[in-house]
Every structure is written in structure tokens, then in C-alpha cells.
Amino acid sequence: MGKVFRFGKDVDTDQIIASQYLLYPTIDEMKAHTFESLDKGFSSRVNEGDFVVAAENFGCGSSREQAPAVLKALGVKAVIAKSFARIFFRNAINIGLPVIVCGELYDIVSDGDEIELDMDEGCIKTCGRDIACTKLPPKMQEILNQGGLIASLNREV
Amino acid sequence: MGMTIAEKIIAAAAGKSCVRAGDIETVTLDYMMSNDGTTHLTIDMYNKLVSPHISDKDKLIWIVDHNVPSDSVKTAASHKKMRDFARENDITLWEGRGVCHQIMMEHYVCPGQLIFGADSHTCAYGALGAFGTGVGCTDYLYAMVTGQSWLLVPPTLRFNLHGQLRDGVCARDLILSIIKMISASGASYKAMEFGGDGLASLSIADRICICNLCVEAGAKTGLMEVDDKALAYLEERGRVPKQVFAPDADASYEQVYEIDLEDIVPVVAKPHFVDNVVPASECRDVKIDEAFLGSCSNGRIEDLRAGAKVIKGRKVAPKVRFLVVPASKEVYIQAAEEGLLEIFMEAGAIVMNPNCSVCWGSCQGVIGAGETLISTGTRNFKGRAGSPDSFVYLASAPTVTASAVMGRIATADQL
DSSP states (O other), X not given: OEEEEEOOSSOBHHHHSOGGGTTSSOHHHHGGGTXXXXXXXXXXXXXXXXXXXXXXXXTBSOOOTHHHHHHHHTTOOEEEESOBOHHHHHHHHHHTOOXXXXXXXXXXXXXXXXXXXXXXXXXXXXXXXXXXXXXXXXXXXXXXXXXXXXXXXXXXX | OBOOHHHHHHHHHHTOSOOXXXXXXXXXXXXXXXXXXXXXXXXXXXXXXXXXXXSOGGGEEEEEOTTOSOOSHHHHHHHHHHHHHHHHTTOEEEESSBOHHHHHHHHTOOTTOEEEESSGGGGGGGGGTOEEEEOOHHHHHHHHHHSEEEEEOXXXXXXXXXXXXXXXXXXXXXXXXXXXXXOTTTTTTOEEEEESGGGGGSOHHHHHHHHHGGGGGTOSEEEEOOOHHHHHHHHHTTOOOSOOOOOOTTBOOSEEEEEEGGGOOOEEEOTTOTTOEEEGGGGTTOBOSEEEEEHHHHOXXXXXXXXXXXXXXOOOOTTOEEEEEOSBHHHHHHHHHTTHHHHHHHHTOEEOOSSOGGGGTSSTTOBOTTOEEEESSSOOOTTTTBOTTOEEEEOOHHHHHHHHHXXXXXXXXXX
């Protein structure tokens, strides 16, 4: 079980991590500024295993991989949205952060609700209900299973 | 069934005769561009690889443009890491010579190529018929080590352009109008392909601006048909196409749009979304604190000429800062030779060195809480140009310049 942090539609990567932090030397030094413009206390309130839930087009905008990386570094278990912008989606899979497409969840959960994700079954449990979510294409699931693209690269060479 | 331009380029890069939207293909890349926004992280990951090596160093182009010259000790350390790694591995490094996409257009991009850039606006390369797409640093690293990557072949939206833009209307107005029409996610995972009889009237600078902003509709890439104007641009620069791909007459498009260029009017994208587009005439009451003319979208010589024409003999409004940032050293020198920089400076503008500037909100010129910027930059997201409590409007070079003169949002014909 993890807590829901609920955001809206068209959440862009500048909101996830703003430009002025991108050239900090490490992700660990950036992560305290995650979602700073939308929810200043996010990085101190989020716990290992929590979820980010959003509406359409999550992660639109820049290709900064720092965006999924700070979420992962803060312990976010998965981002569940109605839809994702493509570069964010790909970057998240590449670094081993699950991104789940689910049309229904956003409209029935509130900030702070507890949910449980079963990725193998493609199912989310909340408020006594089971909600189906879209499974990843096999190519992406394989990258995720291996712990990300670099882990998979290390195996290839 | 025929193929779109995107399908043809991916097929060639995958060594196949035919691919279809929805296929996943392993492709060989022609170039891999990376800038100072993420390269320091790529290097850290590279150094942790089990077997670090570079597939073909000549395909790597590294460009320091986002925070150049460095603005802090942390930035300086990230730049140094990039510079040192490039030297040790004999990778081409450009520093302080322009915005990455402008350098790529001036020196590298050719029709038919498949190019990864660790920057979302890499889709600009379609102006010359190349498939450019933005990736994160992990994808970049994988490509750097293997020379390859995988791509989902995108479905294509086709835009047939007809006629020509009216005086005072720019490519920026056209692409913002298209983004409004299809929305900020309307081309998500798709390619946007442009052609039609109206294409001939658009300069290469116009085409770069259009393709550059396709990612603001979520597109994987923007692609223009290659015509004599594109070939002439290449020839002037001593380059030849890898291969010119035209779409087949029976190519399969997800949707086809017919756009009459004469219908387009000057527009602005209001805060905080790029698809929040209205006619500029509806924003005449909006006062501005700063205006920015530059970026990979609109920092070319044609944009500076358009701005200089508007401001010549006039002054920047009191209390307004007007930043003029040529997109490359080449543009800067040409603007100086044509007397444009003098016109801007005499009017009270601040002319700065080529870099990404306030467009990405972490360089000189950022704005404070409560302030409003009108910009030829790429995005108007909340906090994009500085404080999360500031406001960014996007517009064309003439509209931005006219606004700098008036101190409020204005089009050039209102001066």
C-alpha cells in the first residue's frame, strides 16, 4: 500500500523539477526541489512506496531525465496517469520507474488515499475496488524487469 | 500501401524496405547530440558501466549552450566534467557558439538522417528532412555505447499548407495556431509531416521554428518535405543529403489537415500552457516587464531582421527590459554586419551572447514573482522563465518587439 499524491493534467517536466536545479551535480542534490512549484512540501511528505497519480499528458515538455529520476530517488513506486508524454514515459522505463496508464483511477481517488498496485496483473486496488490498468508493451516491460536500460546494457556487453 | 517520410527514414535506419506505424525497430543513428542540460549525468552513468566504450565518437556532438558562460560554481563543475570527458574521448565539443539546435542546423543536419538529441526540441531537424527526436540521458548513453536504439514507428499527422502567410504573420503564429487546434497532446507519440503548395513560401528559418515547436503538441518529430530551398541551404553550407525521402502518394496518415496560410493571424500563447493560444489582439491590456527575442525557435537572422525593422527609430518602453539573444555566433556576426545589433542597442535593448537564455529559466534574464515576460522562447510553463509566480506569453519576433516598445502586448501594426 502507498499514499496517493494527486496532480492534474498537462503536468510538465518544469513543474516536476525546475531548470535551475538541473545542473546540480547529482539527482540526490536535486530531489528536495521536486514539484516545488505545485506542492512545496512534496519531497518531505512523500514516502518510499507512494504513488503519483495524474490526469492526461503527464511529463510533457522537456526531455530532462532528471524528472523521473527525482521521483524515483524520493521512493515513488509508480506514476499512474490517464496518459503520458512520450519522452517522459520512455525515460521513466529506462531508469526503472514504472509508469502505468489508467483512465479510471484519477477520477476516483483523492490526495492521501491508500492504493495498491499489482503490475503483473495490471490491477490497482483502492477503496475496496479493483481497477484495471494498461499493461506495458513487452519491449518496455522487459527493460523495466531488468531494472532499466543500463542494467540491460550491462548484461549485453 | 506507401510510406510517410517518418516511416521511410526509420526503414532506412533499420535496414528494411518497409516499416509500419506501430512497429518497434532497432535503428542505427547518424548523430547523437547532447548539451549541458544533462551531459554531466550521462558521463556519471557512463563511468559506472561494466564495459564503457563509445561506438563511434564522430557521431557524437556535444554543445554547451544552456548555461553558458557558467552562472555558478555548480554549473562550472558540470561544464568542466563535460569538457574534460570530451577532450579525453576526442568528442567534438562546441561551447559558447550557439544554441545546440542552431549549431546542428548550421553544421550537421542532412535530409534522411536519424538523429537523437538529449533535448526535446531536437524535432527541429525535420526542417531539413531529418528525423530528429528528443531523448533522455539513459537513451542517449545506450546509443552512445551501441550506436543504435529502438524506436516505435509513429503514426503520422499530415499538414497540407496552402497559399502564403499575410504580411506581419509569422511561422510562429502558424505553429501556435496548429498546436491550439490539435492541443498540447494532440500529436503525442506521432510524427507531424508538412507539405503542400504553401511550403515554398516558408524560409528555412520558418521551417525550423515550425518543426522545433512540434514537441509542444507532444510529437515525436516534425518533418518537412525537402524542396529546392532546403537543398540550396545545404549546398551553401557544403553538405549533401544522406537521402531525400518524399512521402508516397498512397502513404497512410492518421489524419490529414488542410491549412490555408492566409487564415492565420498574429497570436500569443498565454500562461501556463503552449496550447492556450488566442489572437494577439485579445491581449492588448497585458503589461509586460521583459521581452525576449532569441532561442532555438526564433533566434535566427530572419527573426532579428524582423525585430530590428519594428524597433528601428523607436525606443524600448521605460521599465521594460528587452533581451536580444542571437541563436549562434554566426547569426550574431551577421546581425552585427547588417547593423541590426546597433539598432537594438540604440533602442535600449540588451544584446547578449548566444545561449538558451531566459527561454529555459536558468540563465541570465530570469524574471521575478509577479513579473510578465513576452518571449519567442519555446515554452510558457509555470515558472519556466524564473519565479513560479511569474507569467510567460509566447509570440513571434515582431509581436515580441512591438510589445517591448509599447510596454504591453502589441502587434507591429499597432505602432
